[in-house]
Amino acid sequence: MPRETRPDRDATKREYVETEDKVIDHDSWNYSLPKLPRASALSLGDIRGVLPFDGVRNPSARSNTSHKVFLTYRTPANDWKPKVGIAESAAEAATGLEAVMSREIYDVTFQPLTVHYRDEDNVRRSYTHDLKITFRNGYKRLIFVRNEESLEKPRTQRQINAIVAATPKHAANDMIVVNANDYTRQRRDNLMRMHHFVFQPDAEADEALWETALSVKSFYYMRDLFPHAPVSTPRAFAACYRLIARGALRANLDHVLWEHSRIEVAA
Numbered sequence: 001m002p003r004e005t006r007p008d009r010d011a012t013k014r015e016y017v018e019t020e021d022k023v024i025d026h027d028s029w030n031y032s033l034p035k036l037p038r039a040s041a042l043s044l045g046d047i048r049g050v051l052p053f054d055g056v057r058n059p060s061a062r063s064n065t066s067h068k069v070f071l072t073y074r075t076p077a078n079d080w081k082p083k084v085g086i087a088e089s090a091a092e093a094a095t096g097l098e099a100v101m102s103r104e105i106y107d108v109t110f111q112p113l114t115v116h117y118r119d120e121d122n123v124r125r126s127y128t129h130d131l132k133i134t135f136r137n138g139y140k141r142l143i144f145v146r147n148e149e150s151l152e153k154p155r156t157q158r159q160i161n162a163i164v165a166a167t168p169k170h171a172a173n174d175m176i177v178v179n180a181n182d183y184t185r186q187r188r189d190n191l192m193r194m195h196h197f198v199f200q201p202d203a204e205a206d207e208a209l210w211e212t213a214l215s216v217k218s219f220y221y222m223r224d225l226f227p228h229a230p231v232s233t234p235r236a237f238a239a240c241y242r243l244i245a246r247g248a249l250r251a252n253l254d255h256v257l258w259e260h261s262r263i264e265v266a267a
Helices: 090-100 154-166 185-198 203-215 222-228 233-246
Strands: 069-073 083-087 105-110 114-118 124-128 131-135 140-146 174-179 249-251 263-265
Touching (some): 069 090, 090 105, 090 140
Antiparallel strands (some): 069 083, 131 140
16 A cells, blocks of 8 residues: 655745845844945935035945945035035045034035046046035145055056046146045044034133133143033033134044043144
């Protein structure tokens, strides 16, 4: 008598898993960010009271390698009205904000112009400059932001030379290269907060804290100034940020900038 046959359990298993069904545990073994399919650039609508982004290229398309940053900033060129800026990396955004806070700067533009050049393999390529700053005396400067690993490659230097050669002379007086590694995560965070406080001015608190810093014979931490300043601690704290942004006080921006930070009067 033939035995009753049972269906093979493995035969009922799926031989593949649909992409949307895959679950990758990024907490226990795959520590890198999941790679997502490319998405088109974000298009911002009108924002009441805010000037629109006016760069020649919108760099906000989704990327697995760069951190896109949207921000608002103010410059004398726009009568201090807030304006949208879009940066292709956090270091690029921090470089722009640091320039915005300088009293010598008249205007800052993100993604200001695109140039076309031929690389060392004679392939025609395009490049959009990261930033353009205009000083109050009219001097214009383009800024090339790139991480240190890339800057150390001879190929990158040849690319920079080709970009400089392809950039029209009337576009800017010069171009400088900024090492993105100089903008550590903590430095970027500090610059973001400095930018916030700079555009929340309090001249009375700034003057009071500056006079306190000059009159107190010795202080080591930021908090050492607070008992001597004739303003509330929150106002004194914000004033410290503004004075550091102005260059009147000095602190290590690669460390957390708070009341326990070591600060000193700049020479």
